[in-house]
Amino acid sequence: MYVSRLTAQNWRNFTKIVVSFQETTYLVGANASGKSNFLDIFRFMRDVAAPKGGGLQKAIANRGGLKKIRCLAARQHPNIELQFELKQNLSSQFPDWIYKLSFQGDRAQQVKIVSESVWKNGKEILLRPNKEDDNDPERLTQTFLEQINANKDFREIVEFFNDVLYLHLVPQLLKFGNLIAAQRMESDPFGQGFLDEVATVPQKTRDSRLKRINRILQNAIPQFKELTFERDSITGSPHLKMFYIHWRDKGAWQTEDQFSDGTLRLISLLWTLMSSNNLVLLEEPELSLHAPIVEQIPKLIRETRSTRKTVYGQIFVSTHSEQLLSDKSLDGKSFLIVRPDKKGESSLIESLGEDDLQAIRSGIPPADIVFGHTKLTVGRLIR
Numbered sequence: 001m002y003v004s005r006l007t008a009q010n011w012r013n014f015t016k017i018v019v020s021f022q023e024t025t026y027l028v029g030a031n032a033s034g035k036s037n038f039l040d041i042f043r044f045m046r047d048v049a050a051p052k053g054g055g056l057q058k059a060i061a062n063r064g065g066l067k068k069i070r071c072l073a074a075r076q077h078p079n080i081e082l083q084f085e086l087k088q089n090l091s092s093q094f095p096d097w098i099y100k101l102s103f104q105g106d107r108a109q110q111v112k113i114v115s116e117s118v119w120k121n122g123k124e125i126l127l128r129p130n131k132e133d134d135n136d137p138e139r140l141t142q143t144f145l146e147q148i149n150a151n152k153d154f155r156e157i158v159e160f161f162n163d164v165l166y167l168h169l170v171p172q173l174l175k176f177g178n179l180i181a182a183q184r185m186e187s188d189p190f191g192q193g194f195l196d197e198v199a200t201v202p203q204k205t206r207d208s209r210l211k212r213i214n215r216i217l218q219n220a221i222p223q224f225k226e227l228t229f230e231r232d233s234i235t236g237s238p239h240l241k242m243f244y245i246h247w248r249d250k251g252a253w254q255t256e257d258q259f260s261d262g263t264l265r266l267i268s269l270l271w272t273l274m275s276s277n278n279l280v281l282l283e284e285p286e287l288s289l290h291a292p293i294v295e296q297i298p299k300l301i302r303e304t305r306s307t308r309k310t311v312y313g314q315i316f317v318s319t320h321s322e323q324l325l326s327d328k329s330l331d332g333k334s335f336l337i338v339r340p341d342k343k344g345e346s347s348l349i350e351s352l353g354e355d356d357l358q359a360i361r362s363g364i365p366p367a368d369i370v371f372g373h374t375k376l377t378v379g380r381l382i383r
Contacts, residue, residue: 001160002314003042003279005085011072012037015346022334024301026325027318027349028370029338034347035318038338039281041082042164042316044069048101048145049161055146056103057111066105073345078103079114086160096121099157101143113140118154123184125153160313163278164233169194169268171261171288194268195256195316198229199238201275213270216300220293221263225251240267262288269297278313286321294323298330320374332360337373 002023009016013034027035040063047059065068070080081102085095099117105111118126126144133139144150151158199208206229214227226243242259245251255262265288272280286294297317305312319325325335336351352360356369 001096002087002090002158003084004087004090006041007081007083008041009077009079009081010071011080012069012071013347014038014349015071015073017146017349019336020350020351021090021314021316022331024298024315024317025334025336026330026370027316027336027338028320029318029347030320033338033374034342034349035320035338036283037347038349039166039283039316039318042161042279043166045082045084045145045161046164046166048143049158050146051148051162054162056113056143060111063125063156063210066109066111071346077274086371087149088158092128092228094122095119096138097154097157099154111141113143118144118157120154156265160278163276164274164281165276165278166281166283167268167272168283169265171259171264194240194271195240197275198240198271199231209271209274212274212304214349216270216303217263217266218354220266220296224235227267258289260294262290265289266293270304273301276313277311280313280315282315282317284319284321285317286319286324291323294321295326297324298327322367322371325370326365328363328365330360330366332357332366332369335366335370337370339373 003021005021006019008014008019009018014037017038027038029035044059044063047054047062048056060069066080070078075244079102081100083098083100084101086097088105098117100115100117102112102114102116104114104127113128116126117124117130128144129140142185144154145158145161201209210227210229217224217227222245224242225245228243229238230241231238240256240259242254242263243251244254259267265285269282269285272282285297289297301315301317317324332352335352337352339348339350340346342346352369359369360366
């Protein structure tokens with residue numbers, strides 16, 4: 001299933017946005033423009049729908065409370081509203097599902113649902129508040145997404161949100177996880193349990209993915225020969241090992257704690273793209289990577305997900321790397337520009353105009369067009 005359209009009101013630094021998506025969408029903007037806040041909408045919905053330890057109240061509390069996520073520019077309409085249009089096929093004219101959630105805080109600072117609704121194929125199948133909510137207002141502290149006995153008719157939406165995958169791997173947490181006194185966060189967004197995830201995959205599937213990653217790494221890393229998985233013979237701990245050819249006659253093996261940060265991020269990126277057929281959120285995948293490799297990321301996304309056996313989900317990529325968007329084969333419709341509004345009170349998200357799309361079709365590198373908009377924004381901020 002795919003997100004075809006999102007409408008959000010009063011979420012963090014967005015007063016109101018209406019955004020349409022492609023199969024792969026690149027979110028571009030200057031630092032602090034709102035890219036991470038935008039991706040957090042989907043992480044938030046994943047937390048709300050989580051079957052264990054999730055829910056609306058916890059998702060809000062984990063973000064510092066309602067005051068932290070409600071837009072400061074919200075005045076006349078204080079509710080936070082999120083509406084998602086979902087399709088089985090992005091080329092379909094109409095959405096298969098629409099889910100809308102609106103909530104706000106009361107005078108006691110308790111978060112209450114203002115409305116929750118679901119449409120399936122144009123037919124309304126849920127509308128809250130209902131009679132039961134009127135009789136027991138405490139019910140409005142929970143969405144039906146988080147209630148198994150209430151979401152039977154739209155559990156497909158619940159599963160979609162719950163399967164959203166966000167990865168922003170921090171190499172040091174993976175390399176030195178046993179030495180760093182850090183609690184692993186739910187859903188492991190920073191890759192602390194990446195090796196455990198690799199270990200739990202059936203051997204045949206794991207070997208197939210590593211074989212594909214091997215081929216890609218051989219073109220990206222000098223002197224690289226082979227990537228393998230093994231367990232420590234004493235502790236049973238999972239490890240990745242890489243074989244390099246260098247000045248020694250027989251070469252040498254390295255384990256993941258000896259890999260460069262860029263190598264670890266590249267391996268985790270490739271693994272994630274191959275392992276998930278759901279919505280994947282990639283935040284600044286270019287970090288720690290050499291510029292020639294960054295240029296290949298759009299191609300890597302296409303290659304790792306080009307298989308007839310699996311129908312892959314969407315990918316949303318946030319970036320401010322010109323190298324990443326230098327690929328002339330990128331579709332101009334896949335770009336979203338995040339920038340402050342004229343007053344500087346909130347942020348906007350815009351697609352490229354027809355003139356920009358035509359310029360890209362004529363052969364101008366997408367980065368020249370896209371970052372022309374963000375540079376103007378940065379210039380205004382500096383002045």
